[in-house]
Amino acid sequence: MKIGSHLFILYDILMLNNEELKKEVEKIKWFHKIDLGNDLVTPGRKKTFQEIKRIGIPENLEGKTVLDIGAWDGYYSFEAEKRGAKRVLATDYNIWAGKGWGSKAGFELARRVLNSKVEDKLITVFDISPETVGTFDIVLFLGVLYHLQNPLLALEKISSVTKELAIIETVCDMLDYNRPAIAFYPNNELMGDPSNWCSPNFLAMESMLKTVGFKTIKIFSKNPGGYRIDGKPGVNDPDAPNNLRILHNRAVFHAFK
Numbered sequence: 467m468k469i470g471s472h473l474f475i476l477y478d479i480l481m482l483n484n485e486e487l488k489k490e491v492e493k494i495k496w497f498h499k500i501d502l503g504n505d506l507v508t509p510g511r512k513k514t515f516q517e518i519k520r521i522g523i524p525e526n527l528e529g530k531t532v533l534d535i536g537a538w539d540g541y542y543s544f545e546a547e548k549r550g551a552k553r554v555l556a557t558d559y560n561i562w563a564g565k566g567w568g569s570k571a572g573f574e575l576a577r578r579v580l581n582s583k584v585e586d587k588l589i590t591v592f593d594i595s596p597e598t599v600g601t602f603d604i605v606l607f608l609g610v611l612y613h614l615q616n617p618l619l620a621l622e623k624i625s626s627v628t629k630e631l632a633i634i635e636t637v638c639d640m641l642d643y644n645r646p647a648i649a650f651y652p653n654n655e656l657m658g659d660p661s662n663w664c665s666p667n668f669l670a671m672e673s674m675l676k677t678v679g680f681k682t683i684k685i686f687s688k689n690p691g692g693y694r695i696d697g698k699p700g701v702n703d704p705d706a707p708n709n710l711r712i713l714h715n716r717a718v719f720h721a722f723k
């Protein structure tokens with residue numbers, strides 16, 4: 467970006483008073499809650515301030531490079547920058563390309579208001595490689611895996627650009643199955659959302675991450691309890707009928723090179 471356009475954006479932001487900024491925020495369909503300062507928090511439905519605790523992003527990212535794949539409104543990218551990362555690249559595909567109920571507008575506005583240097587690139591995870599984006603100390607892949615038809619290929623791409631640690635948050639299904647297994651959702655079986663395609667169980671996640679080149683895998687967190695296939699809290703009883711039993715949960719994996 468040229469110096470002139472930086473000055474223009476700064477001028478643009480400085481010219482927006484709080485009321486005008488509130489109106490800009492209201493025009494956008496937000497997914498993330500992001501603190502924009504001056505008591506203004508974006509009205510995203512995702513409780514990002516609570517959620518971040520279960521992700522385990524290192525508190526100190528001084529001097530690190532971070533890639534956030536599937537960044538949407540960019541809360542985790544801005545957080546990585548706040549924690550000292552020297553370079554953050556936010557990428558996304560479906561939502562930024564207009565294939566969903568959201569858009570890239572939230573990311574753009576938050577970046578301007580936060581005066582952030584987070585970079586951005588419209589790219590599918592399947593095109594991620596050292597040639598297209600470079601390599602990064604830390605890669606975030608949060609809430610994206612279960613939206614994909616080819617999870618192993620995505621993890622292979624992630625491994626190719628990770629130098630230290632990849633953090634993967636995902637739905638895990640087939641929890642009562644004691645071999646590596648992946649549930650496949652050809653329609654809208656998982657929580658009624660047709661954009662959900664597959665969920666591996668913990669054993670499948672661990673073995674896929676090892677297959678693509680990570681040496682040590684840790685389950686950083688699991689949600690307490692678990693969910694029925696429709697997304698409601700499930701019954702922890704193996705004899706309960708399939709539609710009432712816990713079948714899936716959400717978990718965070720830390721995969722080290």
Ligand SMILES: C[S@@+](CC[C@H](N)C(=O)[O-])C[C@H]1O[C@@H](n2cnc3c(N)ncnc32)[C@H](O)[C@@H]1O
Pocket residue numbers: 512535536537538557558559560561562589590591592607608609610613614
């Ligand atoms: C549930 S949202 C998660 C957003 C954010 N990472 C978070 O955890 O709050 C899923 C995101 O993945 C993105 N996505 C879906 N398919 C993708 C793909 N093939 N490559 C990159 N991003 C993708 C969507 O556009 C969306 O922003």
